Amino acid sequence: MSAISEEAWRITLTVILEELDEPQYKKMLLFLSEIPKRVKTKSREEMPQSIIEHYGVETSIHRINEVMDQIPRKDAAVQDRLRPFVDKLKNTQQKTGKKRKRSETVLKSVDRKDEAGGQKSCEPDETAGPERPKKKKSRNRSLTPTRAKKTPKVSTVSEKEWKKALSAVLGKLTNSQYDEMLTFLKIPKQKKTAKFKEQLPQKIIERYGVETSIRKIKEALDRIPRRDEVVQKHLRPLLDKLKNKQKKGKRKSCQPDKTGTMKRKKKKAESRDPSLQSTQTAETPRAASASRLQDSDPSEPAELKLEEPDSALSLNGATKTPKGQRAPVQTGRIKIKAVTATKKTNTHLVVTVKRQLKELFVKTRLLAEALSCQMDESVEARIRDALPISAEAKMEGKRIIEIKKI
Missing domain, CATH: 1.10.533 (Death Domain, Fas)
Incomplete structure (x- = not known):
């Protein structure tokens, strides 16, 4: 029963x-x-x-x-x-x-x-006297260490509090930043009606849970990027609560064993989560793409797949190809979904090609010309504001050699 x-x-x-x-x-x-x-x-x-x-x-x-x-x-x-x-x-x-x-x-x-008794019964000892009753050893239970009862893990952050803060964060994003956030969280895009925007915070919490959704939003804001105080002031208090919870967990993990020595338990993966580091640090494109691969939802239909980042791709645009071999040139329609890094020479992009997500790079000057932008300090902001961008492109491996906006 x-x-x-x-x-x-x-x-x-x-x-x-x-x-x-x-x-x-x-x-x-x-x-x-x-x-x-x-x-x-x-x-x-x-x-x-x-x-x-x-x-x-x-x-x-x-x-x-x-x-x-x-x-x-x-x-x-x-x-x-x-x-x-x-x-x-x-x-x-x-x-x-x-x-x-x-x-x-x-x-x-x-x-x-029974085995020991059978062996002894075969060899009786005539000199042995009557058996003395063995004294039971009394154990002082006060000296024996007691194991602490495991309490169920309960989120230290109120769901109501996080939902309110998340609504405020999403309200501060521009249209292109809003789309980039949905792409990162793998939430299907819909018409941006008032009802959809109102229900989105609850959908995010339902998908990831309270604590994981806080980390995911932190990663997304670092990538967009939105590290300004207007957005971070809503997120920072909740991140601090998660940090404090992890510190308490580390202290409890150091408990004395029976010999009196201290044994440290294995650190959990959450304690090494990069999403709780300083807001000044930013992910590299390769680490960002890896996190997207690891956080994929198994229950979601895999319509778009992100290809493994090429180990020969570097931030300065140089590719290591074997001598005497060149990557095949392909021409087709692409859609630029997000910008992972922008430098004076190259811009690294997340694009869809034949319904597959890929990471490519293009000369910043070439992309600026396609968007009719000037090469100045505001070129990165102008590129991000234009997202998503549909274009015809000629690609050689991971490099876009020609691009024309359509």
Whole structure:
């Protein structure tokens, strides 16, 4: 019998399903492939009972937890209701695992005693006197170290507070910066209606969760770039809270073991997250493209793929090609989505070619001429304001040798 109340889980599951919009609900049913199609036609009110009947209480908690990560719905409206049941499930699994280990050790010890007793009975000792009862060693429990109970990880940042700050940040972006933000976050572009802009902060939090979405927005603002105080004043307090949480985690990880020595636990990948570094540091184009590849959402249809950055591509535009070989020249229509770096000689771009995202570079003078811009200090801002740019281009490997705006 499960230690988790079926009635409590059914009520909670009903509330969780009510939080899903229609596309998210259909995606959930698609992931629950073990349930027959005829059962999936039932109403939302009947579906929680059908899920529990099909999987059982504990397995249904595990499957729903997986599905919410895949949809994704990592916001507090879903996770705060789901987390207590996931934690209970982990605790019950740990207890059952310990009981099995204890029973196995008891059986082994009994077998050893039987073997030892059989050997001794064959060789009786006539000189041995009556056996003395062994004194039980009393253990002073006050001296034995107690293990600290693990508390569930709860975000230190309020979702309501972050949603308000995120709305303020998005409101300060220009149209081209807004589009670049959506491209980085892998959110499909739609008509920029008032309703879409109002719902966008909640969609971002649902996709990434509170803490991860803060880091993603930080990375996007560094790349656009928007490091001015108008935007950063909304983001900085929340980044500081994440930094403080990580520092507390490091202190707790240093605990004395039974011998009294200090053992440091393995550092988590989050503590080395570059998104929490100073706002003055900027990502290189290669590191930025790598982060986009790693943060890709498995539940999102892979319509656009970013090619692996060429190791021969450098910021100064020089390419290392084998002697006697040249990259093939291709001609076609491209769409410039974002600018990763701009220098006096070359500008590095993220473009779509035949529905694939690629990183190319072009001479800044050549791109400025195509946009009818003058080569001065404001050329980078003018290029960014013109995004997205549709053009006909002639490409040689990673280099654009000719470009004409259309």
